Amino acid sequence: MILARFARNIRLGVKTLLLHKMRSALTMLGMVFGVGAVIAMLAVGEGASKQALDQIRRLGSQNILVTSQQPVAQSGSGSMQVRMNIYGLLYDDLDRIVQSFENVVTTVPAKLIRGQGRVGSRTLELRLVGTTPDWFQLVARNKIAGRNLVNRDLTEKANVVVLTEHGARRLLVGKEIVGSTVRINQGYYTVVGVIQSESMQSGSMQTPDQNIDAYIPLSVARERFGDMTVRRTSGSRTRELVELHQIIVQVDSTEHVESTAAGIERMLSNAHPNADYRMSVPLALLRQARATQRTFNIVLGSIAGISLLIGGIGIMNIMLASVTERTREIGIRRAIGARRKQIIGQFLIETVVLSVAGGLIGIGIGLLIPWLITMFADMPTIVTAWSVLLSVVISVAVGIIFGMYPAMRAANLDPIVALRHE
Amino acid sequence: MNPPESSAIVSASNQVIVLREVWKTYRMGDQDVHALAGVDLEIERGSFWAISGPSGSGKSTMLNLLGCLDRPTSGEYTFEQSDIATTTDDQLSDLRLKHIGFVFQNFHLIPQLTVQENIELPLFYQGANPEETALRARALADRVGLADRLSHRPTELSGGQQQRVAIARALANDPSVILADEPTGNLDTATGNSIMSLLTELHGQGKTILMVTHEPDIAAYAQLQLLMRDGRIESITQSKPSPIGAPTP
Numbered sequence: 001m002i003l004a005r006f007a008r009n010i011r012l013g014v015k016t017l018l019l020h021k022m023r024s025a026l027t028m029l030g031m032v033f034g035v036g037a038v039i040a041m042l043a044v045g046e047g048a049s050k051q052a053l054d055q056i057r058r059l060g061s062q063n064i065l066v067t068s069q070q071p072v073a074q075s076g077s078g079s080m081q082v083r084m085n086i087y088g089l090l091y092d093d094l095d096r097i098v099q100s101f102e103n104v105v106t107t108v109p110a111k112l113i114r115g116q117g118r119v120g121s122r123t124l125e126l127r128l129v130g131t132t133p134d135w136f137q138l139v140a141r142n143k144i145a146g147r148n149l150v151n152r153d154l155t156e157k158a159n160v161v162v163l164t165e166h167g168a169r170r171l172l173v174g175k176e177i178v179g180s181t182v183r184i185n186q187g188y189y190t191v192v193g194v195i196q197s198e199s200m201q202s203g204s205m206q207t208p209d210q211n212i213d214a215y216i217p218l219s220v221a222r223e224r225f226g227d228m229t230v231r232r233t234s235g236s237r238t239r240e241l242v243e244l245h246q247i248i249v250q251v252d253s254t255e256h257v258e259s260t261a262a263g264i265e266r267m268l269s270n271a272h273p274n275a276d277y278r279m280s281v282p283l284a285l286l287r288q289a290r291a292t293q294r295t296f297n298i299v300l301g302s303i304a305g306i307s308l309l310i311g312g313i314g315i316m317n318i319m320l321a322s323v324t325e326r327t328r329e330i331g332i333r334r335a336i337g338a339r340r341k342q343i344i345g346q347f348l349i350e351t352v353v354l355s356v357a358g359g360l361i362g363i364g365i366g367l368l369i370p371w372l373i374t375m376f377a378d379m380p381t382i383v384t385a386w387s388v389l390l391s392v393v394i395s396v397a398v399g400i401i402f403g404m405y406p407a408m409r410a411a412n413l414d415p416i417v418a419l420r421h422e
Numbered sequence: 423m424n425p426p427e428s429s430a431i432v433s434a435s436n437q438v439i440v441l442r443e444v445w446k447t448y449r450m451g452d453q454d455v456h457a458l459a460g461v462d463l464e465i466e467r468g469s470f471w472a473i474s475g476p477s478g479s480g481k482s483t484m485l486n487l488l489g490c491l492d493r494p495t496s497g498e499y500t501f502e503q504s505d506i507a508t509t510t511d512d513q514l515s516d517l518r519l520k521h522i523g524f525v526f527q528n529f530h531l532i533p534q535l536t537v538q539e540n541i542e543l544p545l546f547y548q549g550a551n552p553e554e555t556a557l558r559a560r561a562l563a564d565r566v567g568l569a570d571r572l573s574h575r576p577t578e579l580s581g582g583q584q585q586r587v588a589i590a591r592a593l594a595n596d597p598s599v600i601l602a603d604e605p606t607g608n609l610d611t612a613t614g615n616s617i618m619s620l621l622t623e624l625h626g627q628g629k630t631i632l633m634v635t636h637e638p639d640i641a642a643y644a645q646l647q648l649l650m651r652d653g654r655i656e657s658i659t660q661s662k663p664s665p666i667g668a669p670t671p
Contacts, residue, residue, distance in 0.1 A: 004552055012535075019534050332530045335491060337519025337595070338547050339512050416486050419530070 030311025031358025039366025047380035059282035087276035088242035130221020146193030161189035166211035312402035319406035331418025351403025359395025444497035459653035472641035475650030523592025527604035582613035
């Protein structure tokens with residue numbers, strides 16, 4: 001019964017609004033954009049934060065990555081054609097880290113060497129990763145076939161390699177992968193396993209693994225390639241002497257990550273005054289990402305809030321005009337016996353219908369925009385259910401807040417004066 | 423001129439409206455204007471009144487007061503046993519909703535509603551059941567001869583038809599009093615007469631009708647002619663009772 005009357009009130013409100021289609025449509029526009037902006041913004045924000053969290057997960061939140069890097073100031077010694085750069089992490093650094101920090105659970109050294117994989121006529125540029133079995137714990141990826149490296153491979157200096165799915169597909173398509181032989185640079189390796197890889201790059205965060213990796217025992221890498229590498233760039237040759245390209249450190253709990261990172265940083269900065277290494281702490285990056293996200297949300301939230309405010313004011317403006325225009329109707333309704341509350345109800349319903357209709361169209365747009373962003377800009381977006389719910393609540397609230405004043409004005413008209421209004 | 427003062431409590435069933443020494447004063451600039459200056463009036467149930475007077479005589483104020491759209495500045499005003507001087511705005515609304523039906527010179531139908539919805543309006547505000555409301559609206563439209571116009575808009579109807587819709591609407595709440603403010607003012611003579619015979623018919627069915635008019639021909643339809651001047655009742659004259667309402671104009 002009450003529901004039926006309410007439905008009737010809404011039907012009448014819609015009918016009244018449909019009398020001025022253009023005006024109603026224009027009035028709704030503010031709400032459409034406001035709500036659309038809220039949903040689209042939250043979707044983009046949510047997508048970005050999900051992406052950041054995913055990255056952290058792939059990097060490992062308990063990990064600290066120490067990477068060798070060529071110092072900016074250092075110019076090569078020797079002639080222009082032949083340069084010699086000596087920089088980066090040392091085997092000693094690894095030992096010191098292992099010995100000095102009680103919170104460190106695992107350390108994984110890695111040598112990263114460019115190489116070319118060859119099977120028959122197929123070739124693929126590879127990044128040889130000389131490392132220890134612990135790599136596969138710290139950079140946890142799905143194993144597709146075979147096995148990971150084991151300690152025996154290290155001690156026996158076995159010529160074995162673990163390929164990524166990508167590498168295996170390119171080099172060994174259509175063949176039995178595990179057990180095949182791959183030639184990398186001058187050496188031959190037996191494929192013992194295939195793992196998935198997750199490579200991704202975004203700002204300062206990069207996963208330790210790449211899809212062109214080929215994992216070999218560290219001892220084999222040291223023996224076959226030494227610490228010297230030669231890089232040819234545009235005619236000139238650069239020789240680099242780097243002992244370890246990367247050390248991944250795993251700490252026992254996330255609470256100790258930052259203190260341990262600070263300790264390692266202090267220790268390394270003493271041994272490496274020319275800053276030939278770089279530290280990245282996924283957890284700190286995560287914190288930073290969240291802070292950035294919060295700022296982003298506040299800025300966009302304010303913009304969306306302002307557009308909703310403007311939308312609401314637009315609605316109020318039109319409703320005030322409507323009240324003036326319909327003064328006589330209000331007088332008639334009052335004369336017939338409508339109470340003030342019923343007049344307020346009537347006008348509030350009209351405003352809420354207007355703002356909710358605008359809100360619903362806005363939700364449509366708010367769903368469309370993130371989809372387009374994902375389609376064309378290749379940015380992840382996530383529309384959450386609560387942002388849609390929030391928009392509906394906001395629409396109703398805007399309708400009530402900005403409809404209240406015009407409705408009160410209508411209700412407080414003197415019926416005698418209103419009836420005489422032309 | 424004044425009805426005899428009854429010493430006992432006024433018989434509740436017989437008097438719909440009782441005014442005693444009613445004043446209505448407006449402040450215009452620094453001057454008090456007395457729109458009503460001490461009016462005494464008793465309106466019996468089932469009577470048919472024509473209120474006339476020159477402009478500024480207070481007949482509009484009188485109509486607003488009788489229609490419970492306004493409260494007196496001073497004096498006693500009883501409408502269906504309710505003391506109007508002390509009612510709240512909501513109570514006044516409820517009195518109008520229950521007991522009064524308005525018929526206006528300009529018909530005052532709501533343009534965006536259909537004929538049916540206009541007739542249903544008082545029932546809608548009473549919170550009546552939708553099916554009953556629809557049935558009643560149809561019956562009332564039938565009674566004023568507009569059963570085939572239910573889904574039309576007021577603007578699609580002639581003046582006479584609009585006034586019939588207004589009368590149907592005024593009857594929807596089964597009021598004890600029908601207030602008609604110049605009901606024929608915007609109609610030609612023939613249509614006006616048909617509206618008047620409809621009102622006379624309603625009077626015959628026991629409705630109290632209070633009509634403001636400045637046309638003597640129209641006033642002649644009523645039993646009692648009340649003439650106002652300067653905020654006072656100048657005279658009340660009774661016309662000869664005529665069996666079936668309409669004297670030929």
